[in-house]
Every structure is written in C-alpha cells, then in structure tokens.
Amino acid sequence: MARNRQTGTTVFSFGVLAAAIGFAVYAHGTQTSFGVSRYPLSANFVSANGLNAGAAVDIGGVSVGRVSDVRLDLQTQMAVVRFEVNDTLHFPVDSVLSVGSTTMSGDNALMIEPGKSSQLTKAGDVLTNTREPLSLEQQVSNYIFGNGGLPVN
Structure with missing residues (x-):
C-alpha cells in the first residue's frame, strides 16, 4: 500500500512538472516567433x-x-x-x-x-x-x- 502511494506521488509530481514546462514553453512562444529572425x-x-x-x-x-x-x-x-x-x-x-x-x-x-x-x-x-x-x-x-x-x- 505504501509503495502504491509513493508511485502515485511520483507520477503526480512528474505531471505537475510537465504542466509547468508546457506553460513555460507556451509563455515563451507568445513573446517570440520561432524561426523568425x-x-x-x-x-x-x-x-x-x-x-x-x-x-x-x-x-x-x-x-x-x-x-x-x-x-x-x-x-x-x-x-x-x-x-x-x-x-x-x-x-x-x-x-x-x-x-x-x-x-x-x-x-x-x-x-x-x-x-x-x-x-x-x-x-x-x-x-x-x-x-x-x-x-x-x-x-x-x-x-x-x-x-x-x-x-x-
């Protein structure tokens, strides 16, 4: 039971990290134009x-x-x-x-x-x-x- 909780916490933590990275990429993209000099x-x-x-x-x-x-x-x-x-x-x-x-x-x-x-x-x-x-x-x-x-x- 404790192992399942630790696995769930790890998966949730990676999900939050992925969402934060996705938001950072989106925010940066609104301020720049990729591929445009x-x-x-x-x-x-x-x-x-x-x-x-x-x-x-x-x-x-x-x-x-x-x-x-x-x-x-x-x-x-x-x-x-x-x-x-x-x-x-x-x-x-x-x-x-x-x-x-x-x-x-x-x-x-x-x-x-x-x-x-x-x-x-x-x-x-x-x-x-x-x-x-x-x-x-x-x-x-x-x-x-x-x-x-x-x-x-």
Whole structure:
C-alpha cells in the first residue's frame, strides 16, 4: 500500500512538472516567433506611458515584432524603447512611432506608421519621429469617429 502511494506521488509530481514546462514553453512562444529572425531598433519618447516589455510592434494592425525593453535615459529624461522587428521588414526611417491600442480593450502596442523616406531602417537604428501616447479621451474619440475629427495632413 505504501509503495502504491509513493508511485502515485511520483507520477503526480512528474505531471505537475510537465504542466509547468508546457506553460513555460507556451509563455515563451507568445513573446517570440520561432524561426523568425529579428533585428533590434530603438526610439526615444517623451512618454511611453502604458508600454511594457513584451508588447507587440504593429504596422497596419499586423504584429511585426516585440518591445524588448522600456527604460528612462537619465541624461535626456526621455523614455528609451528598445524593440525588434522581423528581419524581412525594413521600413522608412522617417516613420512615425506611437504608443496606443488598435482596440479599446486591447493592450498597448508600439505602432508604426510608415514614412516616405527612401532610406530604410537597419539594425541598431534609433528612430526619433515619435508621438506621445494618446489620452483615453482621444482614444475613445478615435475609436468612435475614426480620426477624432482631426484634419488629416
């Protein structure tokens, strides 16, 4: 009887360990794309409020990378956002980067609006054409009215 209990405990322990490993692999998989090479970029923001490491990097509503780090530059007092994008994607260096969400219920993402420059991004570039995160009121307005009634440039 004691031997059966010890065997049951051992089997249960291995089951818990397997479940924990499975969850760790799943969690890692949501933060990376297996088999997809990425290259690093960074951007300086006046505020990166609501953006966290692991957030998606989106172009046109399509996830093309991940935010790897958000920290404060003590010299400039600006938020430095480090991120990686798919290696097959190089976009104009004058692209506009902003922090926001494509839906009201979604997590914040680093959103890229492609620019028009003929010079494309490469590994290690620091992008400077950034916008501050939109207020909740502006996000609601954008959600309801498209661009919030603002003139399009």
